[in-house]
Amino acid sequence: MATIQNKGPFRSLVAQLDKLARHxxxxxxxxxxxxxxxxxxxxxxxxxxxxxxxxxxxxGKHLVAYVRHLQENGKAASTIKTELAAIRFWHDQISxxxxxxxxxxxxxxxxxxxxxxxxxxxxxxxxxxxTAFVAVCREAGRTDYADIATLTFYxxxxxxxxxxxxxxxxxxxxxxxxxxxxxxxxxxxxLTVKGKGGRVRSVPVEAGxxxxxxxxxxxxxxxxxxLFVPDDTATDAYIYAFxxxxxxxxxxxxxxxxxxxxxxxxxxYAI
Numbered sequence: 001m002a003t004i005q006n007k008g009p010f011r012s013l014v015a016q017l018d019k020l021a022r023h024x025x026x027x028x029x030x031x032x033x034x035x036x037x038x039x040x041x042x043x044x045x046x047x048x049x050x051x052x053x054x055x056x057x058x059x060g061k062h063l064v065a066y067v068r069h070l071q072e073n074g075k076a077a078s079t080i081k082t083e084l085a086a087i088r089f090w091h092d093q094i095s096x097x098x099x100x101x102x103x104x105x106x107x108x109x110x111x112x113x114x115x116x117x118x119x120x121x122x123x124x125x126x127x128x129x130x131t132a133f134v135a136v137c138r139e140a141g142r143t144d145y146a147d148i149a150t151l152t153f154y155x156x157x158x159x160x161x162x163x164x165x166x167x168x169x170x171x172x173x174x175x176x177x178x179x180x181x182x183x184x185x186x187x188x189x190x191l192t193v194k195g196k197g198g199r200v201r202s203v204p205v206e207a208g209x210x211x212x213x214x215x216x217x218x219x220x221x222x223x224x225x226x227l228f229v230p231d232d233t234a235t236d237a238y239i240y241a242f243x244x245x246x247x248x249x250x251x252x253x254x255x256x257x258x259x260x261x262x263x264x265x266x267x268x269y270a271i
Contacts, residue, residue, distance in 0.1 A: 010047035038086035059099040132251040152265040154207035
């Protein structure tokens, strides 16, 4: 590891990071460790390039500069996105932040990132393709399918995560505009979902369309029930029906060499 020139600012930033880490219980141990190491690298960069001494003062200009720094050093887009996810994760837990960090989409003009690919194939949906599919869903009377697509496109939820959502999750999210209190000094405006391998994760819900989708589904079902899957329907059967509908009503795939999939909507969120 290269010698740190500005040791004072670096130590100050890491001390603040350590304080956050001591109170954090979100994500798995491995994820927390990976995010900690990524944030520590960012702290080094902030100390060396900006002599920044407070994590609360991190702004969009720091993020843009760091992305360019990583790109200049040959880091892959997937690696950079993981670094950004770590930075946002810790930034969300600071109680007195002065700036809102830009999303990957907001960074596109200043430090564009490659789109995510499945086995080397770009499968993301364009906004036009997403809008066309949602319109078809609504015309067919499947507002639930339209809401699934919306939550995936804007929030990045997996199909199983969407199907596990119930009214309690939305009610918790609605209370005082926040979902839950996490150990530490700040409340996050997030939605808690149970996903791959039963792992619970918290995700931000910022887009107005996604918020409306949650509220519409909450209003459409009785309290205590799942938002999408009826009581008399197996989750796998519901997912199969949704995917069959998608196959039958795919929008024009444009330049994509392979058919659009639900998972491709998640890749649109990650752009």
